[in-house]
Amino acid sequence: MKMNEGVEWAMHSCVNLSWLPGEAVTAKRLAAFYDLPTAYLNKQLQALTRAGILSSTSGPKGGFQLARDPRNITLLDILTAIDGADDAFRCTQILKAGPGADPKADYREVCLVSQAMRAAELNYRRELAGQTIADIVTRVEAQSPAAPENTRTWFANLKS
Amino acid sequence: MKMNEGVEWAMHSCVNLSWLPGEAVTAKRLAAFYDLPTAYLNKQLQALTRAGILSSTSGPKGGFQLARDPRNITLLDILTAIDGADDAFRCTQILKAGPGADPKADYREVCLVSQAMRAAELNYRRELAGQTIADIVTRVEAQSPAAPENTRTWFANLKS
DNA sequence: GCCTCGCTACTCGGATATGAGGTGTCCGAGTTTTCCCGG
DNA sequence: CCGGGAAAACTCGGACACCTCATATCCGAGTAGCGAGGC
Numbered sequence: 001m002k003m004n005e006g007v008e009w010a011m012h013s014c015v016n017l018s019w020l021p022g023e024a025v026t027a028k029r030l031a032a033f034y035d036l037p038t039a040y041l042n043k044q045l046q047a048l049t050r051a052g053i054l055s056s057t058s059g060p061k062g063g064f065q066l067a068r069d070p071r072n073i074t075l076l077d078i079l080t081a082i083d084g085a086d087d088a089f090r091c092t093q094i095l096k097a098g099p100g101a102d103p104k105a106d107y108r109e110v111c112l113v114s115q116a117m118r119a120a121e122l123n124y125r126r127e128l129a130g131q132t133i134a135d136i137v138t139r140v141e142a143q144s145p146a147a148p149e150n151t152r153t154w155f156a157n158l159k160s
Numbered sequence: 161m162k163m164n165e166g167v168e169w170a171m172h173s174c175v176n177l178s179w180l181p182g183e184a185v186t187a188k189r190l191a192a193f194y195d196l197p198t199a200y201l202n203k204q205l206q207a208l209t210r211a212g213i214l215s216s217t218s219g220p221k222g223g224f225q226l227a228r229d230p231r232n233i234t235l236l237d238i239l240t241a242i243d244g245a246d247d248a249f250r251c252t253q254i255l256k257a258g259p260g261a262d263p264k265a266d267y268r269e270v271c272l273v274s275q276a277m278r279a280a281e282l283n284y285r286r287e288l289a290g291q292t293i294a295d296i297v298t299r300v301e302a303q304s305p306a307a308p309e310n311t312r313t314w315f316a317n318l319k320s
Numbered sequence: 321g322c323c324t325c326g327c328t329a330c331t332c333g334g335a336t337a338t339g340a341g342g343t344g345t346c347c348g349a350g351t352t353t354t355c356c357c358g359g
Numbered sequence: 360c361c362g363g364g365a366a367a368a369c370t371c372g373g374a375c376a377c378c379t380c381a382t383a384t385c386c387g388a389g390t391a392g393c394g395a396g397g398c
Contacts, residue, residue, distance in 0.1 A: 002341085003161045003248040004381070011273045012254060026331065035257040039384055046333065059390030062331045075276060088163040088248070094172060097195040099314050112299045113171045116235060116291050124284040131276050139272045154259050162380085164342070186370065200344055206372065219351030222370045 004083045006044035009036060011078055013045065014053070014133050015140065018070040019148045020155060024063030029155060044082055051081035070134040076125055078133075089117040164243045166204035169196060171238055173205065174213070174293050175300065178230040179308045180315060184223030189315060204242055211241035230294040236285055238293075249277040 013030050027042040045064050048054040055067040066073070091114040093107040101107075108114050140147055173190050187202035205224050208214040215227040226233070251274040253267040261267075268274050300307055 001161060001163045001243050001248045002246070002381085003250065005250065005252065006382090007249065008252060008254060008273065015273070024331095028331090033258055034254040036254070037383065040382070042332075043334090043383085049332090056332060057390085058330085058332045058388080060330045060392060062390075064332090083161050086162070088161045089167065090163065090165065092165065092168060094168060094194040094196070098193055100310055110303075112296055112303065113168065113175070116288075116296065120284050120287040120291075123287060124280050127280040127283060128276075136272050136276065143270075143272065150260055162342090166343090184370095188370090197344065199346075202371075203344085203373090209371090216371060217351085218349080218369085218371050220353060220369045222351075224371090 001088055003079075006040070006047075007079055007082045009034070009041055010044050010048055010082050011075065011133075011136070013041070014048075014066065014070070014073060014078065015137055016151055016155075017054070017064065017066050018133055018137050019151050020065070022065065024057055024061060024065050025155065026063040030064070033151075033154070047081050048078065051077065053077055053081055070137060071132050073133045074129045075131045075133075075136075076128040079125075079128060087118065087121050089114075089121060091118075161248055163239075166200070166207075167239055167242045169194070169201055170204050170208055170242050171235065171293075171296070173201070174208075174226065174230070174233060174238060175297055176311055176315075177214070177224065177226050178293055178297050179311045180225070182225065184217055184221060184225050185315065186223040190224070193311075193314070207241050208238065211237065213237055213241055230297060231292050233293045234289045235291045235293075235296075236288040239285075239288060247278065247281055249274075249281060251278070 012034065016030065016033065017025060027045055028038050030036075030045070031038040031041045045054060045056070049056045049064070049067075052067055053073055054064045056062070056064050091108045091111060093111070095101055095107045095111055096103065096105075108118075172194065176190065176193065177185060187205055188198050190196075190205070191198040191201045205214060205216070209216045209224070209227075212227055213233055214224045216222070216224050251268045251271060253271070255261055255267045255271055256263065256265075268278075
């Protein structure tokens with residue numbers, strides 16, 4: 001059970017983008033900030049764009065920016081965009097192959113093992129849905145108040 | 161983020177084994193119950209054995225059985241045995257590559273994105289740790305009281 | 321001098337390689353049973 | 360008839376292929392800006 005590594009990149013990139021509102025930031029610059037492979041980060045940003053989290057513009061002066069208010073972007077939104085919406089636990093309804101099974105029953109609902117696993121995972125997703133990028137940003141600023149300004153000047157001074 | 165399919169098999173097999181206490185059940189018979197690939201299920205049962213959840217005996221009349229009371233086997237135990245103990249979210253500490261980073265800091269602890277993800281995952285694991293095989297068995301018996309006896313007779317009548 | 325057209329440079333976007341890990345299989349180690357032989 | 364030993368059968372255990380998906384990369388589509396040429 002390994003989560004896509006791009007989830008971490010996407011979340012940090014969204015935090016950085018929230019400090020650069022209204023500005024189109026290229027994938028290359030976002031990648032340079034954390035020394036990440038540009039093309040691969042670009043792929044993740046594309047996924048965020050498809051999910052409606054970012055908006056993108058092509059050409060010179062192009063790049064990515066947040067498509068909506070950070071208070072309206074949850075960690076679950078990002079996770080789902082990058083890693084897919086499927087549950088980690090996959091109920092294959094093996095009870096259907098067992099003796100005395102009801103072919104018409106949906107064992108994803110009936111099976112109690114499935115219920116327990118899905119309930120736990122649902123809480124997990126619910127907890128991530130309750131945390132927004134704005135929440136993270138607020139906490140980061142409380143921890144290191146200079147972070148927003150430092151980030152802005154870093155991106156402003158970046159030459160290449 | 162896909163969980164190992166064997167987790168489902170292992171949990172159902174543990175439920176079945178809890179209805180056959182003190183009896184060594186072979187991997188072949190457990191696999192036949194749900195029409196699963198024998199050798200691959202055997203691999204999963206080996207993992208449960210290494211984790212101390214099952215005990216195994218070789219030779220004729222050999223097989224697997226629960227190594228301890230079902231009330232003392234949590235769903236998290238099984239998940240960890242099959243799928244590994246690593247967290248799904250892997251904090252690679254990308255902040256360390258960013259500007260103004262402290263090389264000595266452990267960003268798995270400091271980074272607020274990492275904190276949020278790990279906290280959610282910790283709750284997930286905690287919830288699974290609070291559910292035992294005995295709990296599942298109790299609920300199954302409440303849902304279909306004939307299940308234990310049916311399972312026992314099925315295993316008793318299995319020829320091959 | 322100013323407008324327009326075309327070219328260039330730069331960006332995103334998706335199609336394409338590569339590698340690790342989950343999935344599936346096979347053969348050897350070990351143990352119990354059973355059968356045969358000797359007493 | 361009884362006991363012992365060897366062989367056979369059956370099981371787990373780990374080592375070995377295969378195949379899917381995450382990882383990584385590259386080239387084409389599209390657009391904004393710039394410059395040259397004409398009015």
